Amino acid sequence: MIKVSIVGATGYVGIELMRLLQQHPQVIIKDLISKSNAKKKLVDVYPQFRGSKLENYTLIALEDFQPEDSDLIFSALPHGVSQDISSQLIKSGTKIIDMSGDFRYHDIEIYEKWYGVEHKHPELAKKAVYGLTELNRTQIKNAEFIANPGCYVTASLLGILPLIDSDLVKTESIIIDAKSGVSGAGRSLKSNLLFTECHNTMKAYSPAVHRHSSEIEYILNEFLQGSYDSRSSEQRAEILFTPHLIPIKRGILTTIYLDCKRKSSDSEIFSLYEDFYGQEKFVQVLKDELPEIKNIAGSNFAQLGFKYDQRTDRIIVISVIDNMLKGAAGQAVQNMNVLFGIDEDTGLQATALFP
Amino acid sequence: MIKVSIVGATGYVGIELMRLLQQHPQVIIKDLISKSNAKKKLVDVYPQFRGSKLENYTLIALEDFQPEDSDLIFSALPHGVSQDISSQLIKSGTKIIDMSGDFRYHDIEIYEKWYGVEHKHPELAKKAVYGLTELNRTQIKNAEFIANPGCYVTASLLGILPLIDSDLVKTESIIIDAKSGVSGAGRSLKSNLLFTECHNTMKAYSPAVHRHSSEIEYILNEFLQGSYDSRSSEQRAEILFTPHLIPIKRGILTTIYLDCKRKSSDSEIFSLYEDFYGQEKFVQVLKDELPEIKNIAGSNFAQLGFKYDQRTDRIIVISVIDNMLKGAAGQAVQNMNVLFGIDEDTGLQATALFP
Amino acid sequence: MIKVSIVGATGYVGIELMRLLQQHPQVIIKDLISKSNAKKKLVDVYPQFRGSKLENYTLIALEDFQPEDSDLIFSALPHGVSQDISSQLIKSGTKIIDMSGDFRYHDIEIYEKWYGVEHKHPELAKKAVYGLTELNRTQIKNAEFIANPGCYVTASLLGILPLIDSDLVKTESIIIDAKSGVSGAGRSLKSNLLFTECHNTMKAYSPAVHRHSSEIEYILNEFLQGSYDSRSSEQRAEILFTPHLIPIKRGILTTIYLDCKRKSSDSEIFSLYEDFYGQEKFVQVLKDELPEIKNIAGSNFAQLGFKYDQRTDRIIVISVIDNMLKGAAGQAVQNMNVLFGIDEDTGLQATALFP
Amino acid sequence: MIKVSIVGATGYVGIELMRLLQQHPQVIIKDLISKSNAKKKLVDVYPQFRGSKLENYTLIALEDFQPEDSDLIFSALPHGVSQDISSQLIKSGTKIIDMSGDFRYHDIEIYEKWYGVEHKHPELAKKAVYGLTELNRTQIKNAEFIANPGCYVTASLLGILPLIDSDLVKTESIIIDAKSGVSGAGRSLKSNLLFTECHNTMKAYSPAVHRHSSEIEYILNEFLQGSYDSRSSEQRAEILFTPHLIPIKRGILTTIYLDCKRKSSDSEIFSLYEDFYGQEKFVQVLKDELPEIKNIAGSNFAQLGFKYDQRTDRIIVISVIDNMLKGAAGQAVQNMNVLFGIDEDTGLQATALFP
Incomplete structure (x- = not known):
């Protein structure tokens, strides 16, 4: 124990x-x-x-x-x-x-x-060892000190990494439009977090300057430079990130826009994701279907969906996670399981609580 | 298995x-x-x-x-x-x-x-054996066919039974004001269940004539007449029940008004509840604190709170359950556990999902 | 002007x-x-x-x-x-x-x-002149100082007064189960008013001891004793009041339980309300239909509905108001209009904002 | 009349x-x-x-x-x-x-x-005369038949037009990430519009292929080619549009990402918007502040905010409208006022209903 x-x-x-x-x-x-x-x-x-x-x-x-x-x-x-x-x-x-x-x-x-x-x-x-489990499992196994990722960062990286890994997309023009439930702001007493100020409305905040921008960009650049495997790329990642507050308790949805380097197709992209995530227990890649927060809220799953737009040669990636679980506590327990050599989904098998 | x-x-x-x-x-x-x-x-x-x-x-x-x-x-x-x-x-x-x-x-x-x-x-x-576990565990153990209780009925009976059992309250003037989340109405396609019709509003429906009125009253009368133990009372229960639809997904809160037969006190009432529920795993009796749906939504717990009003010699009982769990599927699994002789909370240990 | x-x-x-x-x-x-x-x-x-x-x-x-x-x-x-x-x-x-x-x-x-x-x-x-317009219009006309009623109080009194006026109900056993949107709590920084604490849940608070209990009871007793007309009754009003917080922004719904002194009927009760409110612009009495907050939120209207329960000789009255309008600012403007001798609905003709 | x-x-x-x-x-x-x-x-x-x-x-x-x-x-x-x-x-x-x-x-x-x-x-x-009032007022004045714009389209065009007008941004790489309340889907009986399916969750739908994509792009191209003034541009607009459903009743927020043709600044962009909208009654340009749906829901106003990102030479524009008002019925009444030569804001002066 x-x-x-x-x-x-x-x-x-x-x-x-x-x-x-x-x-x-x-x-x-x-x-x-x-x-x-x-x-x-x-x-x-x-x-x-x-x-x-x-x-x-x-x-x-x-x-x-x-x-x-x-x-x-x-x-x-x-x-x-x-x-x-x-x-x-x-x-x-x-x-x-x-x-x-x-x-x-x-x-x-x-x-x-x-x-x-x-x-x-x-x-x-x-x-410190960065704790995005799917990216860094080997180092996590032997870590003394794990830095668990940001919630927005987890949702964003899970959606982006396979496309960068396969060199399908440009790394310097990534746009991330993210939406988070209010629990992400914690329990601090701020008037903009009152029920009457948050309910039945929506807003953007900190466009382009939110701290998680830098974390996403930093990890992507580490990834390109080979911090997580043997690659060594000349490319640099540059991302533009806009978070929004939505009137739900838990859940993040990110909509990510990426420019393709060449023509692609939905089936090629699906294969890339499948190859990248292979047997991952907590990442689900959807085909001909879009993720929705209610399908994962209360669970440690991330769901990824995407759409290739032939008109503009762009990929729209949509990822959803529960910010409290895969975006914070769930991933921390997942990392604990890796660290102590037990099954990665131990204590994390809950299905989303719906309705 | x-x-x-x-x-x-x-x-x-x-x-x-x-x-x-x-x-x-x-x-x-x-x-x-x-x-x-x-x-x-x-x-x-x-x-x-x-x-x-x-x-x-x-x-x-x-x-x-x-x-x-x-x-x-x-x-x-x-x-x-x-x-x-x-x-x-x-x-x-x-x-x-x-x-x-x-x-x-x-x-x-x-x-x-x-x-x-x-x-x-x-x-x-x-x-058929009535499946309010806390009331009817002995019969459930040997049942062939269990009729699982209604959601409103479970919330109401758990609040009322200890007070009737102890003969503290009048049985013929019980008022139940109940509020339910929309999942209780199921997934049927009715325009009054659309998001735009239910959000940011509230209404009563079927006052005095909702079917669960009859179930609450029927079980209370069976209880008085000794169907669940050896008692035999001359009293008859008569309840007035008004359900309301509230803009939440899951959860029921009932506010029950009962006339006392004599002077009482908060501490006496607390003792009655404690005695009645003793070691029950899924019924929590609160003292100097009121139940709230968020404390039990996603769990199989019922929470009971109450307030004795000296001015009017009435007791206000407040009970909350998750209508999908203790109010339906959770209690059904609890009954299955009883029926098959395994620990009653097997598979039901989840804590409320909050926030 | x-x-x-x-x-x-x-x-x-x-x-x-x-x-x-x-x-x-x-x-x-x-x-x-x-x-x-x-x-x-x-x-x-x-x-x-x-x-x-x-x-x-x-x-x-x-x-x-x-x-x-x-x-x-x-x-x-x-x-x-x-x-x-x-x-x-x-x-x-x-x-x-x-x-x-x-x-x-x-x-x-x-x-x-x-x-x-x-x-x-x-x-x-x-x-000070009490500002429930429909009750006290004559005094308001000549007032120097008007005390605008509480929100719960307005919703409650509008539902109760006609039944007391006609001597149909007992005055000493009135139960009011009230539900309010969160704006009623104002903009104060309290953790229990945070979005994450109020959304998708519900609770009761201050049962039997909320300040508005005393205001409802006080005005009812003044009414019985002739403060608002020439009557003089021996009866005393005693009410039991339980407020609840519901996850909506604005709106109050009260469900009121009253014991009849004699047999009655839905049509008799409808007539009593119609007679009492006559040409009132802001009070709507519904027949065979129940009030709903969305029908009045954003307007100065109160809607009243009711159900006579033959089984128990009780009347269930349901009233809805917008706590910010008829429950506060709207009624204040209505009183201003009376005070300055202009049409009572001037500036107050808005219909509910739905959806 | x-x-x-x-x-x-x-x-x-x-x-x-x-x-x-x-x-x-x-x-x-x-x-x-x-x-x-x-x-x-x-x-x-x-x-x-x-x-x-x-x-x-x-x-x-x-x-x-x-x-x-x-x-x-x-x-x-x-x-x-x-x-x-x-x-x-x-x-x-x-x-x-x-x-x-x-x-x-x-x-x-x-x-x-x-x-x-x-x-x-x-x-x-x-x-038919296209009814985006701020774009096409002159033709609306003399129209026989007005085609009122789509809700997403109004929110998007109001944000984009000034930047295209001033030739600051590239027209062929515009990304619009739009979020709408559920009233936009109308009152049709679909299971995905039920309260229990929409509440406390969020999803994208029809990425890249929503009909309003084509309307936004079509009007931008008409604008570039001089349908609304004397200009004649060689440029073609190409937009990528992703709508999302959020759990609110009314309101649209669009987050628009545009590539600048050259370096710019927040103050330059503010001037462009100010010049373009000049004395418009229903378009508010914010400086150092971001729009929020609650500030305009219930009113005919559009609010525009923006952020120039020096790192990536992009502009993030955020626009909000009430989809039922400026996005539909409100703009239709505005057009009626123009058509009949009366003050454009007659009957449309309401402030947002908040809280």
Whole structure:
């Protein structure tokens, strides 16, 4: 049994981790660490845990946490905050899966530019292993410290990588139009996240300048340069990314526009995806059918669909994931499974909750 | 392993049964029977089953179904239709859990009056065992044919029974104000179920005359008369029931108003509930806290809260269930577990999906 | 032309007042007073006013406001705060319509008990005129200071008054089960008002102890004792009130349960309502049809429907209003029209916005 | 006073026309024609018209309609159906504003290719005047027959035209990612429009092949070739258009990606928009701020925002409209005002209904 603890347990990502881990057959949940809710009973903060294995857990403060008693720590802290705490905790020798943006870039300069904060632990950033499971499984297996990807980034990369891998599309003119449910913004008290401000409406935010732009672009460039296999390409990726907020609780849909280098066809593209994802358990490639959030919300699956437009020689790729699962906690558990050498879908077999 | 089949597999209750059963560790799903979708692949009708154990299932027609090859049949057909089919299927000797209203009344006259149809199989109705697990576990254990309760009925009875059991409240003036998500209406094509007609609005329907009124009242009277234990009361239950449609997908909240026979207190009432439900796994009694649909949606739990009003000597009981789970498919699986002598929460341990 | 100003202009009630008043053919909006947004341009706080007459307005602080330059002030402040400010402003001689709970009770003791604050201006509370237009039109005509009713209270009283007026129902056992959209809670930053916490769920709150309980009961008792006409009844009203939060933006639906004193019928009850509301422009009595929020959201109408239950001799009344309109700003404008002797529906003729 | 009638009165566009027209100070509504609801009272089909001027209207069949008694007919029929009926009605000499796609293309071949039906009245299509008011006001003034634009088309063209007009962007690589509320799909009974299928989810549909693609492209090409002014460009427009369904009732948001021909800046682009729209009452150009559906839903306004991305020399344009208003009925009334020489915003001054 794997003993796990969660730091930042009472954010939305934290509780999603708990929901998954308390039913994972090979996990024992050790400590739940929360600054704002320390010493409270978990069920008094989140009543849905009544009747679960966590029913009688009490949240503890970080200073009362002994990291060395756990086999794995999930750090579900905000970026900036995670830097210091994760780099402290790793000294205990316990493995960490970090959910923040702090350790996703080996190149600190890009991080500092897009996040607008100084990075105080560049050496840890350098050795952190990027946790997009389907891309980086081999390194994840042996990692000490895993940087779990951003939600938008996971949805985008899963859709783009096969097309870049096969050299079918131009890498410098990728457009990603992304739509996310409101849970992606966390539980922070902002007036623009109130029900009355979000319901029955929609908006774009941070066009071209959202931090996940830089993460998508950075990983694509690492990929082109051979960080994830033996390739070495001269090409550089450049992406334009616009996120939108939609009035749903969970789910991301990205619509990606790519220019083909040559004529193609729906059947060729389907083959490329099939080849790339082969036996992947959590990536579904659809043919003559489009993904929809309700088909995967509540599950760890990503669904990919696409349409080749003969008129303009472009491919429209549509990907959907549950931002709380494949976009955050689900992928973190998937990475944990890889790390501890157990079946990758252990504890992650749920089908979407529909209706 | 229990071999189960589902008749009426592609209605909302049918797919919820599949969602639960494909992950149940002691179940093998045998046949999925659907009239409207026979010969189609399940994933072409409900894409969320891609990646599940049911991925390669094909729906079959009733005439191609051999009931004797299953250990248990879930019949998820509409009332009226279920009458004939369930009474045919039971002849195979296979046990049945019937989800319709057709077999919930031993007294056929009440059924015929409220459902407005003739009952052609009164002998089967007589021997059907009512499937409110917490009320009728002993009979369910040995049943051949289980009539699974209505969704509103489950939410209402769980809230009312302990107060009647303890003789604290008047039985002839119970008012139930119930609110249900739209999935309760099924997948039928009616203009009043369109998104644009249901979103951002609310309405009452069938006040005082909804069929579930009669079921609640009937079971309460059976209870008073000793059908479920050794009691024998002179009292008669009379309820007034008003359902409402709310713009959510799943979940029922009932607000029940009961007149006390004498002064009481919140702490006395809490004790009554605690005593009544004792070690029940799926009923949670809250103290100084009110139930909320999000705390149980996606789980098989019922949550009960209450408030004693000293000014008017009334008790306000609030109960919430997920209409697809404890209100339908979840309770059916719970009954299956009882019937086959396995742990009652096997396959039903999921925590609410929140956010 | 009537010169009006709004104090507390940037709360939800304030902006609804502006939306209505900027299109009112006999109104000039003078000053918009806001503490939190003073000196900001209105369109920078609420962009929907771009393109309206208010496009170039700047919000001002209370200390820069000259009340005597307006003919009427709408005070849309929270209770407690309104007490002091309204009682200061009234000294200018300008008429006031106050939207808070501070001046709705002539009997200060009831206010202090239910609101839990001291009332520092009982003399003003005494002379304030209660602004349920259909009940109190004659006094409103000549008022100096109008206390606009609560939203739940308006929906409840409109449904109950005709039945009490005709002495058909018992006054001491009225049960009101009310459901409100989230805008009723205002724009305050509370985590339970976040989209992710309110969407796709429902809950009850403050059962039996919500402040509007006391207002409904108080006005009913005033009515019985002849405060609004020449009657003088020995009866006392006692109500039990449970509000619920539903995931819609605007709209209230109340389901009211009343015990009849004698046998009645749907047609008798319809006549009572018709007689009571006669030529009222904003109250619609439905026959053989139930009200629905979407039929009135965005309009100042109240819709009333009902069902007489022969089995239990009870009447179920269902009323719907838009909490922002007939429940707040719309009724305030209606009262302004009465006060200034212009057609009661001036500026209020909008039909519900559907879909 | 203008006497108007509506054919296809009980579709969603029809009832939105009624909502607007019954409050228009210079309009008398004459006949409401409906095939499916002929002889019914309007309020029995749409209860929200209770209390309005239309309260006592009865819907009539087409064969009982005398078109010559009206000054203007709004035809709100589906495409295909509208062809025959509008071309019959125009013979009466009464002016028509047609809401369908049938007469939006002077070039019948494009229509036939994208709509998949034969056009039986090419001569009427030739003389129909395209009703994007801001583009074509001069011709609308003198029109006999106006083809009102598609909803997606209006949102897209308003965002794109100023940039093409100023020759800043490439015309052959425009990408439009559009999102629409469900009312855009009308009231037809399709299972994918049920609440339970649309709520809390999102999907793309018809990528690259939606009919509105062809309309956007066709009008842009007409514009480039000088159909709307004296220009004559060699350039051809080519657009790639992907619509999505979002769980809101009304509203469209389009995110448009355009390649610049040269370096630009946010301030230059703002000037271009300002110059192009000058004194337009219904088009709002935002600076340093992004449009949001809630700011215009319930109003006839379009809001435009944009972001120049220096990294990729692209412009991201975001436009929002209410699909029922500026996207359909509102623009039709705007065109009626132009046609009859009255103030363009008569009857259209409503501010967005928020919250």
